[in-house]
Amino acid sequence: MMALLGIILAGLGLAWLGYAGVSWALERTTGYHHLLDFRASQGQGQAQSSRAEKARAEKAALGLFARFFSLDIWERRLRWAQRSGRMTGQTLGNIALQSLGFGFLGLVLALITGVPVLSLAVPLGLALPWVRLYSAAEDAKEATTRDLPAVASIVAAELAAGTPPEEAVRRAAVLPGPLAGLLADALTFARETGRPLFAPANAPVRGAVVEVFSREGVPALAVFARQLNVVAVKGAEGARLMSGVAQSLADEYQALLERRIEQLDSRIWPVIALFFFFPFVAVLLLVNLVPALGAL
Numbered sequence: 001m002m003a004l005l006g007i008i009l010a011g012l013g014l015a016w017l018g019y020a021g022v023s024w025a026l027e028r029t030t031g032y033h034h035l036l037d038f039r040a041s042q043g044q045g046q047a048q049s050s051r052a053e054k055a056r057a058e059k060a061a062l063g064l065f066a067r068f069f070s071l072d073i074w075e076r077r078l079r080w081a082q083r084s085g086r087m088t089g090q091t092l093g094n095i096a097l098q099s100l101g102f103g104f105l106g107l108v109l110a111l112i113t114g115v116p117v118l119s120l121a122v123p124l125g126l127a128l129p130w131v132r133l134y135s136a137a138e139d140a141k142e143a144t145t146r147d148l149p150a151v152a153s154i155v156a157a158e159l160a161a162g163t164p165p166e167e168a169v170r171r172a173a174v175l176p177g178p179l180a181g182l183l184a185d186a187l188t189f190a191r192e193t194g195r196p197l198f199a200p201a202n203a204p205v206r207g208a209v210v211e212v213f214s215r216e217g218v219p220a221l222a223v224f225a226r227q228l229n230v231v232a233v234k235g236a237e238g239a240r241l242m243s244g245v246a247q248s249l250a251d252e253y254q255a256l257l258e259r260r261i262e263q264l265d266s267r268i269w270p271v272i273a274l275f276f277f278f279p280f281v282a283v284l285l286l287v288n289l290v291p292a293l294g295a296l
Helices: 002-038 040-065 071-083 092-113 116-160 165-172 178-193 208-214 219-233 235-262 264-295
Strands: none
Touching: 040 092, 071 092, 071 116, 071 178, 092 116, 116 165, 116 178, 116 219, 116 235, 165 178, 165 219, 178 208, 208 219, 219 235
């Protein structure tokens, strides 16, 4: 029993060391590619070859994962994560390669230790980079919802000062945060497609802000974009309407916070049970069972 426990603890230690080692290697790889770019004047051919090999490896990894789930959804999640300043400089191919690397590390760990339970390290390693990306994207969406009242207030103040709606959006797009990044995406989309930022309801095409916000799949953002579009086409009444929108968004977010506070008790008890109660019971059982099993 004690030998098995020692093997499990050793396996977990090796898993942690492997994770740290792979993370370090990935960081070194990123730095290596930056160094190659810096020395491009001396070794342009070598740098291009390295980038081409990396691109082929990423394409192969993406092709493998594309058999199991849609990559378009994960591309959107990566954009969300990068809007909040996380995972900058990474591509979906990088994440796919990391996933395969962690999965291979888990396989090696399971084969070396021979402990059946450590075979779970393979799917856990494969899932780790994707779970990290999903978490970053969800955090960015949450931050966007939280920033809606503040950005709406800024736009309302700009309109009240006589700033045109398009210019108010451009100024809001330079603010920090994922919502400003989404506004910047709408500006880029308008510039590349020739669409106006805002368009009347009877226009043949939707405005760029409504188009970009609606395709993100976040209902609160789609509603905000439509409200902003209505304000923009109203002309002189826009400032008053936008002020009302900002106040409404602030009230909605305050109500959301109050509901979350009320639900806090029901959410915290499962966490306490998982991380405190069950480990405590497991330690008690281990302390009492090991001497009994040793006596047998």
